[in-house]
Every structure is written in structure tokens, then in C-alpha cells.
Amino acid sequence: MHPRNVWQAMSRPHYLLSAWPWRSAGYLLSGAVFGAVVLVAIVASAAASGVLALALVGLPLLLGTALAGIPVAAVERLRLRLVDAERASDPHEPPGEPGLRPWLAARLRERATWREFGHALLFAGLLWPVDALAFAVFLLGPLSVVATPVLLAVFGEAKVLKVWLVSTWPAAAGWAVLGLVLLALGAYLLGVAAGARAGLARLLVAPREADLGARVVELSRSRVRLVDAFEAERRRIERDLHDGAQQRLVALTMTLGLARLDAPPGPLADQLAKAHQEAGAALAELRELIQGIHPKVLADYGLEAAVADAADRSAVPVDVDLELPGRLPQAVEAAAYFVVCEALANVGRHSGARRAEVSGGHRDGRLVLRIRDDGCGGARAGEGSGLTGLADRVSVLDGRLSLSSPPGGPTLLRVEIPCEPAS
Secondary structure, three states: OOOOEHHHHHOOOOHHHOOHHHHHHHHHHHHHHHHHHHHHHHHHHHHHHHHHHHHOOOOOOHHHHHHOHHHHHHHHHHHHHHOEOOOOOOOOOOOOOOOHHHHHHHHHHOHHHHHHHHHHHHHHHHHHHHHHHHHHHHHHHHHHHHOHHHHHHHHOOEEEOOOEEEOOHHHHHHHHHHHHHHHHHHHHHHHHHHHHHHHHHHHHHOOHHHHHHHHHHHHHHHHHHHHHHHHHHHHHHHHHHHHHHHHHHHHHHHHHHHHHHHOOOOHHHHHHHHHHHHHHHHHHHHHHHHHHHOOHHHHHHOHHHHHHHHHHHOOOOEEEEEEOOOOOOHHHHHHHHHHHHHHHHHHHHHHOOOOEEEEEEEEOOEEEEEEEEOOOOOOOOOOOOOHHHHHHHHHHOOOEEEEEOOOOOOEEEEEEEEOOOOO
16 A cells, blocks of 8 residues: 555655655755745735835735735645645635625635635745755755765865865765765655645645535535435336336236136136236235335325325324425435334334324424324334334434334334425
8 A cells, every 4th residue: 555645654664765755855845945935925015015005095915915825825735745645625615606806705704715824924934944944954964975975076075064074085985874874864854844844734724624524515415416316216116117017017917807708617717817816916016016115195295195195004093283384305205204104014013002193394494203103112223113224314314313112102203304395
């Protein structure tokens, strides 16, 4: 596995033979050069701002100086790739409207803009000299020591680090060996300096919490897209079964019925009668399956009518008291409907209840459903009840499902799903 940043690279045994020391040196050198450019630009901008403040009372270029941190941060995020392969995302949100004024208003309201302005000032005033010093001490210094024999051959003598005079070859060779040791040590110190410098830069211009927030937003959006795609696929399967397999089974049932009427009494007539009954049973099961995939009453008339239909088909008498302001989003209606159906099925199979009730409505931006029965209680989610899958389905919509079922009853299943009425 390749290291993703200079810190991981330094923990590997082949760090000195890799490109990471040179990438660290390049990061520090580019920081020194770019920082000097930023310093000159800020000084020039401040001078122009003062002149214009005198000439155009009330219109200095201070805001322009503040916005200058944005391109500086953009370059810094590009430079981070030298020592950190993890993507540094842009923390700025796109403006709500096109145009210069909305863009300026959006940028001046963001914390990221002022954080990047502070980074630009820190970069121009302090960080680039530190970058230059680290590059000179940890790389140029050891290289000059390694080059002692070359300087001796060219000039007849060499002054190591401008301090020690070397005029003999054995001394020059000794200094060169020491320079190699210092160069190896300097490679690690370059990595430390570059890693620390990159960590500070990422904290200021590309904080990881911004990446996390963007990922959470994208996860929420992708989750909504997944739910919508799932519901669309359910409706497609229901349509294909209704228009394809069901029609063929109806035709087969009719053909077998006609053949049964035309056949003379005997074994053949008995077999045709049996086949006719099996085809009728298969057709009934298919219709029940289609109803379970996406009931037509839910698609055509909404959740309130679908819940009333499910209550009519329940084995236990069910009172329905549901008040909704109209249609809700399709994913919310489907999730709520299947929760009600599964709860009523559990009431009929396990509770021993004599009566059940489905109540609730839409208030404060939330759909609230309560399914209550007067059975024996003791229900537990995850014990073959199917409620775990329903809870997962509700949680995809940022909803919540809770179950209260003490021994002896009653059992209350409560569902809350945030939503607004569909336009």
C-alpha cells in the first residue's frame, strides 16, 4: 500500500530512497517563493487601499485584501498534494444566485473566507520565512557539506558552512561523509517540517470537518436518490407483473375453463378441473403479491385510503383515525403503508388482540402514526416480527420507529417521519 502522506512515508524503511524527501523539499521551496509573492501583493494592496481611502472617502480596498485569501488558499490546497495525497476540498458553498454581488455577499458571510484571509496574513508574515529557513538548513546546508571535495577541486580550498576551512583531501572526504549523514538526517527533518506545515495549512484552508460535512450532505442526497430509485423499481415490477404475467395467467385460466367444459366426463376432465383450480390459485397469489409490492390504492388515492383498505382486510377489527393534509412524498407514503401492514399482520398472527387502532396525522412537519392493539403484549423487535427491516426503512427517511409492548399489553407501535405535503 502506497503511503498517502509524508508522515506515513517516514514510517516506512525505504523513505530515503523514495520521492517523499524531494516532495517535502519542493513543498517548502514553493511555499517560500509563493509566500514572498503573497507578501509583496498584500503590501501593494494595502498601499493602494490607503491611497484610494484618501482619494475616494469610504471606498478602500480592504475587502479586496480580505478576498485575496481565497486564491492564496486555492493555491495552498494544490500545493498540499505534494505531501498529502488526500484531497483538500474547497470549503466554500456556491452562491444562491449568479452575479458578482451574490458571490461577494456569500463569500463575506462565510467563516472560511476570513479563515483564509488569516492564513494569507500568517503565510506572508511568518510561514514563508520558516519554509525558506527549513529548506536552507535541512537541504542546502547538508548539500554544501557533501560538495566539499568538489569545491576543493575547483577553488583549491573549501570553507564548510562559511566557518571551517578545508585544504586537504582527507579532510574534504571526511566532511563529505559527514554531509551524507546530515543529508539523511535532513531528509527526515524536511519531512517533519513539511508535514507540520501541511497540517497547519489544511487546518486553515481545508478543514476536515468541512469535508465531513460535505460527505454527510452527499450521503443524505444519495440516500434519498436510493430510496426514490427503489420505489421506482418496485412500481416497475408491479406494472410488469400486472400487465404481463397476470394477463397471461388470466388467459390460461379462461382457456383451461373452456377446455374443462368441452371435455367429456372422465380422467381428462378431472385433470383439467385440477389444472383450472391451480391456475386460479396462482392468479390469486400473484394478485396478492402485486398488492404487496405497491398497492394501486396507495398510488392512486394516497396513504389515508391505503391504510383504510389495509384495515378492512385485517383479520382483527381495526379503527382508523388518520388525518392528513393531502398527498405526502411517495417514499414516505410507501414506508408508512408497509409499517401499518406489517404491524396489522403481527397483530393478527401473534397478539391475540380483539381490536386494533391506527391513528395519527401530519403536524409540525412530521408524519406521526400510532398502531395500538389490546393483545397480550410482549412483542420484541428483531424476533421474527419484521420490525427491524421496517425500522431500517424508516431510518433511511430520517424517521424513527419505537415499540412499547409490556407483558399483558397493550402494544403500541409509533412511527415518526419528517416530511412536508407533496406539492
